[in-house]
Amino acid sequence: MTTIRTRFAPSPTGYLHVGGARTALFNWLYARHTGGRFILRIEDTDQVRSTEQSVQAIFDALQWLEIDWDEGPFYQSQRLPIYNNYIDRLVTEGHAYYCTCTPEQIEAMREKARATGAKPRYDGTCREKGLAPSPDAVVRFKAPLDGGSTVVRDVVKGDIVFANEELDDFVLRRTDGMPTYNFAAVVDDVTMTITTVIRGDDHVMNTPKQILLYQALGAPLPTFAHVPMVLGNDRTRLSKRHGATSVTAYRDMGLLPDAFINFLARLGWSFGDQEFFKRAELIEKFSLERVGKSAGVFDPVKLNALNADHIQAATPLQLVPHVRPFLQAQGWDASDDAYLQGVIHTLQARSKTLQEMALQAHFYYAADLALDAQAAQKFLTATVLEPLKYLKEQLAALPSFNEKELETVFVQLMEKFQLKLGKIAQPVRVALTGTTVSPGIFEIMAVLGKQRVLERLDRAIEYIGKR
RNA sequence: GGUCCCAUCGUCUAACGGUUAGGACACUGGCCUCUCACGCCAGUAACAGGGGUUCGAAUCCCCUUGGGAUCACCA
Numbered sequence: 255m256t257t258i259r260t261r262f263a264p265s266p267t268g269y270l271h272v273g274g275a276r277t278a279l280f281n282w283l284y285a286r287h288t289g290g291r292f293i294l295r296i297e298d299t300d301q302v303r304s305t306e307q308s309v310q311a312i313f314d315a316l317q318w319l320e321i322d323w324d325e326g327p328f329y330q331s332q333r334l335p336i337y338n339n340y341i342d343r344l345v346t347e348g349h350a351y352y353c354t355c356t357p358e359q360i361e362a363m364r365e366k367a368r369a370t371g372a373k374p375r376y377d378g379t380c381r382e383k384g385l386a387p388s389p390d391a392v393v394r395f396k397a398p399l400d401g402g403s404t405v406v407r408d409v410v411k412g413d414i415v416f417a418n419e420e421l422d423d424f425v426l427r428r429t430d431g432m433p434t435y436n437f438a439a440v441v442d443d444v445t446m447t448i449t450t451v452i453r454g455d456d457h458v459m460n461t462p463k464q465i466l467l468y469q470a471l472g473a474p475l476p477t478f479a480h481v482p483m484v485l486g487n488d489r490t491r492l493s494k495r496h497g498a499t500s501v502t503a504y505r506d507m508g509l510l511p512d513a514f515i516n517f518l519a520r521l522g523w524s525f526g527d528q529e530f531f532k533r534a535e536l537i538e539k540f541s542l543e544r545v546g547k548s549a550g551v552f553d554p555v556k557l558n559a560l561n562a563d564h565i566q567a568a569t570p571l572q573l574v575p576h577v578r579p580f581l582q583a584q585g586w587d588a589s590d591d592a593y594l595q596g597v598i599h600t601l602q603a604r605s606k607t608l609q610e611m612a613l614q615a616h617f618y619y620a621a622d623l624a625l626d627a628q629a630a631q632k633f634l635t636a637t638v639l640e641p642l643k644y645l646k647e648q649l650a651a652l653p654s655f656n657e658k659e660l661e662t663v664f665v666q667l668m669e670k671f672q673l674k675l676g677k678i679a680q681p682v683r684v685a686l687t688g689t690t691v692s693p694g695i696f697e698i699m700a701v702l703g704k705q706r707v708l709e710r711l712d713r714a715i716e717y718i719g720k721r
Numbered sequence: 722g723g724u725c726c727c728a729u730c731g732u733c734u735a736a737c738g739g740u741u742a743g744g745a746c747a748c749u750g751g752c753c754u755c756u757c758a759c760g761c762c763a764g765u766a767a768c769a770g771g772g773g774u775u776c777g778a779a780u781c782c783c784c785u786u787g788g789g790a791u792c793a794c795c796a
Binding site (some may be wrong): 553 | 725726727733734742743744747749754755756759760770788789793795796
């Protein structure tokens with residue numbers, strides 16, 4: 255049994271988008287599942303569109319997703335000698351040839367073909383000329399002229415047959431000396447001994463060309479797995495119009511990386527009825543056989559729901575490093591880990607995103623908490639003045655501040671003033687949080703601690719006295 | 722337009738010839754309850770259409786329709 259070797263080969267022409275992330279994920283999962291190797295390769299042969307920042311953006315996104323690679327990153331721009339070697343070999347063996355037709359001539363060819371209703375393709379002008387290398391010559395592949403066909407054996411799509419006459423003599427190396435995508439990808443996959451090519455199904459039309467190249471090179475074919483596209487809500491290719499497509503944008507919105515990969519995995523892949531997967535579970539259960547064939551719509555609502563599940567399933571300790579940046583972005587000093595864990599514990603079940611959690615944590619960190627005018631007006635009334643004063647006294651006398659004891663104090667208070675919990679809870683909530691919506695008041699008090707609670711009760715009592 | 726792929730609730734999907742077509746998100750109702758959530762229970766909702774094959778089709782075949790991908794010296 256040979257070791258499985260997969261690769262993710264993005265072109266650095268922008269940030270890593272959702273579809274690319276899923277391709278990377280599937281390759282990574284498959285390699286991890288099979289105990290194979292996952293290779294990262296940067297396809298930067300497009301000199302004008304490739305940028306340094308894009309490479310960095312891809313690294314950042316993969317790092318956030320915790321998708322690590324075993325080999326690379328390899329840069330195609332640094333492998334020119336290798337491609338040139340194979341070009342020479344292909345030319346001497348008669349599989350490729352130099353061509354000096356200009357782009358204008360090619361365009362004219364296509365125009366003519368279109369006019370007569372034929373397929374726009376290279377007409378083979380230089381095919382048999384036996385031209386020598388020159389600065390303005392490209393190298394073209396000699397596509398087979400036999401009326402044969404090339405079949406792509408795809409693990410997710412099944413066998414796909416292409417008539418060879420659909421192919422033309424495509425360019426392998428440009429006049430600037432750079433290899434083209436199909437050629438560089440094949441040479442790399444051959445030399446890196448990639449066993450399994452997993453990529454978006456927008457690449458199926460390239461595959462017969464690549465198979466022909468494998469054959470010309472005398473190299474064994476890898477297994478192909480073309481995974482379906484990710485669509486926007488209008489069933490067209492996902493783009494900016496549909497909202498964020500950059501992976502790191504989801505990080506910044508407060509998604510957990512494990513939730514994001516869970517969502518991405520379930521978009522196109524399934525394991526019975528199971529929706530929730532921890533990372534290790536994904537690795538354990540992933541298989542190419544269970545990848546579906548049809549394109550799926552990216553649903554941010556479901557992504558958030560799954561994120562909420564992952565937030566709930568995590569421990570406060572695990573969430574600390576993920577939540578802290580969002581708190582800091584709000585301007586809070588979130589350096590106290592123990593306090594933060596308490597905060598997280600009370601907010602976990604109420605937050606779909608880390609961003610939401612940070613917003614809801616406002617009252618835990620605001621030094622000079624403002625009371626919502628409407629809430630104060632409605633709940634901080636004269637009738638609760640005495641109960642609040644009593645509460646403050648009782649709490650001040652409490653040796654420790656835990657939920658059980660706090661509850662006991664409230665039971666006594668309710669009895670003494672003949673109040674239902676519903677009548678006193680909201681005023682207390684407003685006093686402590688400034689609003690009418692929050693976690694349970696006992697848990698809040700336990701986290702806030704005696705000092706803050708007493709201060710805030712004081713301020714509420716003061717407020718009532720002034721109205 | 723040529724070539725190629727795809728087709729189950731609004732969305733993600735299960736089903737691998739025999740099920741009252743299941744689950745999840747969303748939505749609606751109820752329960753729980755100190756607010757909001759969480760949780761629990763219940764409900765609405767799908768096999769694109771037409772032909773075959775078969776005792777029996779969501780499942781296999783063909784056609785139609787609809788959607789998508791791709792047709793570069795981009796990747």
